[in-house]
Amino acid sequence: MRPFVYNALPGRVVFGNGTLSKLPEEVKRIGCSKALVLTTPQQTKEGENARALLGDLAVGVSNSATMHTPVDVTEKAVELATKLGADCLVAIGGGSTTGLAKAIALRTDLPQIVVPTTYAGSETTPIIGQTESGYKTTQKSLKVLPEVIIYDVSLTLTLPPKLVVTSGINAIAHAVEALYSQDSNPMIDNLAEQGISKIARSLPTIVSSPDDLEARSDALFGAWACGTCLGAVGMALHHKLCHTLGGSFDLPHSETHTVVLPHAMAYNAPYASEAMNTIARALGVDKAGKSAALGIFELIQSLGGPLSLKELGMREEDLDRAADIAAGSPYPNPAPLEREKLRKLLGDAWAGKRPE
CATH class of the missing domain: 1.20.1090.10 (Dehydroquinate synthase-like - alpha domain)
Structure with missing residues (x-):
């Protein structure tokens, strides 16, 4: 066996079909009660469905997530999270939505629950890529690693x-x-x-x-x-x-x-x-x-x-x-x-x- 170093990353994974129903339970599990739901404009419906599922555990929905995580979009989302008093983030979508959640977490240290609807995989990583002035940079930080991932197979059925x-x-x-x-x-x-x-x-x-x-x-x-x-x-x-x-x-x-x-x-x-x-x-x-x-x-x-x-x-x-x-x-x-x-x-x- 060759020598190696392996660092295991912390995190909770909930995998199955119909597991979105566990979202309120997972918000409570991490000790939160004021979730800000994040989506792209194209997945506003999914974001609103999650908000309805959360009920009083949600404080709002932001559908501003954009490809390559532009810094100006993140700054506006941070302002909204602060204004609403959010104590956690719920990201529903692909890599763009997960990227926005990570970027907010990097600046606020808010915990994240990510519900992927594509196969992007960024929800499993402590890596964030951000774009500013036409250049994309990446960095690693455990601050951006989501605390919980909910994989619901049924949510991928509408993926074209x-x-x-x-x-x-x-x-x-x-x-x-x-x-x-x-x-x-x-x-x-x-x-x-x-x-x-x-x-x-x-x-x-x-x-x-x-x-x-x-x-x-x-x-x-x-x-x-x-x-x-x-x-x-x-x-x-x-x-x-x-x-x-x-x-x-x-x-x-x-x-x-x-x-x-x-x-x-x-x-x-x-x-x-x-x-x-x-x-x-x-x-x-x-x-x-x-x-x-x-x-x-x-x-x-x-x-x-x-x-x-x-x-x-x-x-x-x-x-x-x-x-x-x-x-x-x-x-x-x-x-x-x-x-x-x-x-x-x-x-x-x-x-x-x-x-x-």
């Missing part, structure tokens, strides 16, 4: 097939980078392989049979597993590129992760062969002799997911600037980070080229 695919691949990306992280360890390695396998095998079923609760349950469990990997170890090139593309060029979060992942994997493959073998096995493409990067690419293609940055609205003339930003600050990664090679990676992702 297109978002099922991109959200699922986004989750897989967390586990992929955990496997070649400098902080990797046997526990996270096993969880990463399990998470990738659960999601990769459930996505085709969900796309073809959206009401399949077993597949939805497997995908949601896989998202928890992959998110837990993200929270336990450091990330690398893939996440750096996606933060650059999202924060500086306003590309959509999960779609960007979906397009970039095969190319980031191909870039790192020569320096992370053991991790790639594990990923190929989890995807079920190892016996066919396919690379992990090609396996992910073909999975996305078969599910009708986005394959190019061009189709996400990225301008080809912005690729040089993106490469400059991505290469501008050092960060751990298996393969050496060379500006021209990063530019080629981005060019391949822009064109939707099959990874070699």
